[in-house]
Amino acid sequence: MMFNFLLWHAFALVPLPVQAWHSNCKCDPAETCWPSVSQWSAFNHSLGGKLIADVPPALPCYPGPAFDAELCAALDKELTDQTFVSNNPIALSYPTESCPPVNATTTKSPCTIGYEQNSSCSSINETASQAVGTCSIGDQPVYTINATEIADVAAGINLARQKNIRLVVRNTGHDILRRSTGYGSLQIWIRYLRRGIIFQQRYEPTGHCSRSGWTGSSFTIGGGYTWEDVYPLAAANNVVVVGGGTPSVGCLGGWMQGGGHSPSTHDFGLGADQVLEAQVVLATGKIVTANACQNQDIFFAIRGGGPSSYGVVVETVIKAHPTNSVAAQVFGFAPLTPKDMPAFMDAVSIVHQAYPNLSDSGFSGYGSWSLYSPTPLVGNYNTGFRHTIANFGETVAQAEALFAPTAAKLHKYNGTSLYMETKYLSFPNYDTYYHALSDVVIPVGQSAALGSRFLDRQALTADPTALNTMLETIAGTPEQATSNNIVFVGGGQVFADASDPYSGVNPAWRQTYVHNIVARGWAPGSSNATIQAVYDDVTYNKTQAMKTLAPDTGCYMNEADRFDPDYLQDFYGKNLGRLEEVKRRYDPDGVFYCPTCVGSEEYTVQASGQICRNGHGRGASGNREGGGWGSGHGGPPSKRYFAR
Numbered sequence: 001m002m003f004n005f006l007l008w009h010a011f012a013l014v015p016l017p018v019q020a021w022h023s024n025c026k027c028d029p030a031e032t033c034w035p036s037v038s039q040w041s042a043f044n045h046s047l048g049g050k051l052i053a054d055v056p057p058a059l060p061c062y063p064g065p066a067f068d069a070e071l072c073a074a075l076d077k078e079l080t081d082q083t084f085v086s087n088n089p090i091a092l093s094y095p096t097e098s099c100p101p102v103n104a105t106t107t108k109s110p111c112t113i114g115y116e117q118n119s120s121c122s123s124i125n126e127t128a129s130q131a132v133g134t135c136s137i138g139d140q141p142v143y144t145i146n147a148t149e150i151a152d153v154a155a156g157i158n159l160a161r162q163k164n165i166r167l168v169v170r171n172t173g174h175d176i177l178r179r180s181t182g183y184g185s186l187q188i189w190i191r192y193l194r195r196g197i198i199f200q201q202r203y204e205p206t207g208h209c210s211r212s213g214w215t216g217s218s219f220t221i222g223g224g225y226t227w228e229d230v231y232p233l234a235a236a237n238n239v240v241v242v243g244g245g246t247p248s249v250g251c252l253g254g255w256m257q258g259g260g261h262s263p264s265t266h267d268f269g270l271g272a273d274q275v276l277e278a279q280v281v282l283a284t285g286k287i288v289t290a291n292a293c294q295n296q297d298i299f300f301a302i303r304g305g306g307p308s309s310y311g312v313v314v315e316t317v318i319k320a321h322p323t324n325s326v327a328a329q330v331f332g333f334a335p336l337t338p339k340d341m342p343a344f345m346d347a348v349s350i351v352h353q354a355y356p357n358l359s360d361s362g363f364s365g366y367g368s369w370s371l372y373s374p375t376p377l378v379g380n381y382n383t384g385f386r387h388t389i390a391n392f393g394e395t396v397a398q399a400e401a402l403f404a405p406t407a408a409k410l411h412k413y414n415g416t417s418l419y420m421e422t423k424y425l426s427f428p429n430y431d432t433y434y435h436a437l438s439d440v441v442i443p444v445g446q447s448a449a450l451g452s453r454f455l456d457r458q459a460l461t462a463d464p465t466a467l468n469t470m471l472e473t474i475a476g477t478p479e480q481a482t483s484n485n486i487v488f489v490g491g492g493q494v495f496a497d498a499s500d501p502y503s504g505v506n507p508a509w510r511q512t513y514v515h516n517i518v519a520r521g522w523a524p525g526s527s528n529a530t531i532q533a534v535y536d537d538v539t540y541n542k543t544q545a546m547k548t549l550a551p552d553t554g555c556y557m558n559e560a561d562r563f564d565p566d567y568l569q570d571f572y573g574k575n576l577g578r579l580e581e582v583k584r585r586y587d588p589d590g591v592f593y594c595p596t597c598v599g600s601e602e603y604t605v606q607a608s609g610q611i612c613r614n615g616h617g618r619g620a621s622g623n624r625e626g627g628g629w630g631s632g633h634g635g636p637p638s639k640r641y642f643a644r
């Protein structure tokens with residue numbers, strides 16, 4: 001052991017002529033460049049034993065020494081639980097669809113993915129009492145550093161850089177675009193990097209940097225915490241922090257670095273815009289403070305310019321705002337009979353047209369609608385629309401008065417063609433509102449195809465006929481069970497923060513009232529062709545309809561279509577050029593890589609899963625990594641790719 005340890009260090013400390021001998025591809029675990037078992041072991045030793053050899057969560061379901069019927073049976077439930085998924089090094093909230101559906105008669109090929117319900121690496125109970133085939137790591141990280149110190153993060157970055165190994169950064173595994181996983185990689189897991197959460201009644205900037213102008217309260221988030229760790233502390237101090245609608249989301253990872261919306265965003269700004277300063281470990285392994293006075297480029301890029309691209313954020317200091325009373329409205333409607341669908345769609349349109357004015361009068365919140373939801377949406381109706389919107393600092397009477405013009409437009413449908421229900425509630429502070437009406441704990445672990453678009457005032461109000469055409473398309477047919485999720489959190493402070501010179505978020509946020517997500521799933525055991533058709537429908541019919549209505553906006557990168565043919569423009573907008581400059585300057589060798597992230601377009605995913613820099617090496621026969629069934633429409637994002 002000691003010998004290996006020394007060998008490792010002797011090896012690692014030699015300055016490596018990176019460009020001279022590194023392949024243009026990241027080192028594949030099957031290649032000789034991949035560290036030997038004893039080298040990994042030595043690395044583990046240098047980390048004090050924090051290196052994990054990753055194991056697919058569903059392994060107990062498969063034949064072999066790890067088979068355990070009880071553990072396997074428990075997995076079906078566990079893999080839908082956000083906390084279980086977050087506590088496992090490689091389980092994902094949105095698993096891949098790369099594994100073909102299980103067919104006990106024909107499945108002989110090894111499973112390639114950690115798990116997928118009802119696929120060949122799923123935890124289902126086959127009649128033989130265990131699954132068929134074998135289960136291997138597939139396109140997930142091979143090793144994980146369970147980091148508890150900043151030095152562990154730096155050690156992982158240094159190793160990945162020196163050995164040309166693909167690096168993955170993970171906190172919760174909540175990512176929807178597969179940015180927190182990757183084939184043949186070493187993963188840095190920051191969930192247990194927990195150096196404390198500190199409340200400051202009055203923010204004291206590091207290095208006396210007063211350029212943020214912030215003189216209010218602040219929280220220091222010292223690592224991989226999730227919002228459930230911070231919310232009770234904020235409530236206890238009578239302040240509001242802008243955090244995820246779901247409390248299991250990470251505070252300083254993909255949520256913040258990709259933008260970050262919250263029920264309090266309209267009033268206090270996006271998650272990225274809360275950051276007053278950060279500690280970041282760069283691709284060189286160096287730890288820096290980034291704020292408005294030093295490392296401003298990094299400060300700009302991590303504040304909304306995309307995750308895991310410029311460095312690993314290990315600490316942030318964020319704004320904390322005085323709490324306020326809240327008046328909330330819970331509103332829903334549903335067609336009384338199937339022939340009332342036109343009235344239903346009219347009402348959906350009226351509410352969409354009203355959103356910009358409602359936002360300007362202080363409302364914000366979340367809604368959803370579906371032509372067929374597996375569970376009732378409104379009353380006993382499976383077809384319906386509902387939203388919960390709130391107005392901070394207003395009374396119920398004021399909120400009711402502000403909604404009155406919209407209620408008047410909807411009045412004629414009430415009881416004649418639509419079932420309608422409206423409830424107003426008042427809360428003494430933000431925390432009680434959040435826990436009563438937000439705080440959603442949704443099951444995870446199911447695959448879905450989704451796309452999204454920013455809708456501005458122009459899109460929502462300028463041409464009602466065009467709006468209705470778009471709404472008809474995204475409604476889908478009842479059999480499609482399409483779900484539309486209205487994220488009505490723009491306007492207000494999101495617009496005001498346009499003046500922030502260090503905001504890396506897509507500038508299209510500054511004109512967005514509604515971020516609309518359209519999503520479709522598929523029945524268990526669906527054929528490849530069926531799944532393919534769902535993806536195509538979401539990309540080329542539904543998301544495209546929103547693009548046609550709002551051609552100049554973009555979309556929210558964290559909740560977006562990973563097969564979007566225009567993802568660079570749509571995700572990063574007018575900041576793309578500046579972000580690419582930061583990427584080139586701070587990570588010229590591509591130590592950080594994630595699909596759809598800035599700089600990822602320079603890489604091509606091979607059939608094996610290995611990534612290679614374009615224009616060199618093994619050619620460009622692969623495509624941008626998606627891991628699902630892309631379409632056959634040509635062009636990189638839509639090409640079919642299956643993980644090994």
Ligand SMILES: Cc1cc2nc3c(=O)[nH]c(=O)nc-3n(C[C@H](O)[C@H](O)[C@H](O)COP(=O)(O)OP(=O)(O)OC[C@H]3O[C@@H](n4cnc5c(N)ncnc54)[C@H](O)[C@@H]3O)c2cc1C
Nearest residue numbers: 171172173174175179180245250253254255261307308313
């Ligand atoms: C249940 C659920 C609820 C959600 N609710 C909301 C919501 O209310 N509002 C909203 O805006 N979005 C929401 N999202 C979307 C969410 O913003 C993204 O999934 C986001 O990527 C999650 O970030 P994470 O760090 O928790 O996840 P992870 O999967 O751990 O990481 C996501 C990305 O961030 C990178 N990353 C993680 N940590 C770091 C770090 N320290 N430094 C650098 N890069 C890092 C990863 O490499 C990856 O690219 C939700 C998602 C889920 C699954």
Ligand SMILES: *[C@@H]1O[C@H](CO)[C@@H](O)[C@H](O)[C@H]1NC(C)=O
Nearest residue numbers: 041044048049050051052053
């Ligand atoms: C790292 O060391 C710890 C403690 O000795 C051990 O439990 C773990 O299995 C090791 N990891 C690897 C990948 O060998």
Ligand SMILES: *[C@@H]1O[C@H](CO)[C@@H](O)[C@H](O)[C@H]1NC(C)=O
Nearest residue numbers: 100101109526527528529642
């Ligand atoms: C789906 O496609 C994959 C990859 O081509 C193939 O291995 C698998 O057999 C297909 N499954 C079905 C059900 O067609």
Ligand SMILES: *[C@@H]1O[C@H](CO)[C@@H](O)[C@H](O)[C@H]1NC(C)=O
Nearest residue numbers: 101102103104105106107525
């Ligand atoms: C499984 O494969 C066999 C042989 O190809 C086929 O007859 C059977 O219908 C398949 N079962 C399912 C559920 O697809």
Ligand SMILES: *[C@@H]1O[C@H](CO)[C@@H](O)[C@H](O)[C@H]1NC(C)=O
Nearest residue numbers: 076117118119124523524525
């Ligand atoms: C798996 O497939 C079976 C049979 O089609 C179905 O009954 C079950 O609900 C599916 N499980 C999940 C988790 O999708």
Ligand SMILES: *[C@@H]1O[C@H](CO)[C@@H](O)[C@H](O)[C@H]1NC(C)=O
Nearest residue numbers: 073074125126127128129130
């Ligand atoms: C799995 O299948 C076996 C054999 O049919 C059965 O005895 C067992 O109860 C099943 N387990 C679960 C969790 O369904």
Ligand SMILES: *[C@@H]1O[C@H](CO)[C@@H](O)[C@H](O)[C@H]1NC(C)=O
Nearest residue numbers: 052087088089146147148192
């Ligand atoms: C990661 O490290 C933390 C802190 O030491 C520990 O509690 C946790 O169990 C570890 N997780 C795994 C999967 O090893």
Ligand SMILES: *[C@@H]1O[C@H](CO)[C@@H](O)[C@H](O)[C@H]1NC(C)=O
Nearest residue numbers: 353354355356357405406461
């Ligand atoms: C929004 O408000 C403006 C100004 O009061 C008004 O002219 C317009 O009709 C309103 N739009 C909608 C859709 O209510």
Ligand SMILES: *[C@@H]1O[C@H](CO)[C@@H](O)[C@H](O)[C@H]1NC(C)=O
Nearest residue numbers: 407410411414415420421422
């Ligand atoms: C709809 O009608 C019901 C019953 O008359 C009434 O209680 C409710 O307030 C009305 N809702 C709206 C939004 O008009």
Ligand SMILES: *[C@@H]1O[C@H](CO)[C@@H](O)[C@H](O)[C@H]1NC(C)=O
Nearest residue numbers: 533534535536537538540541
């Ligand atoms: C788009 O929708 C039309 C009409 O519903 C359908 O025929 C077509 O197949 C869809 N296209 C895709 C790519 O799914």
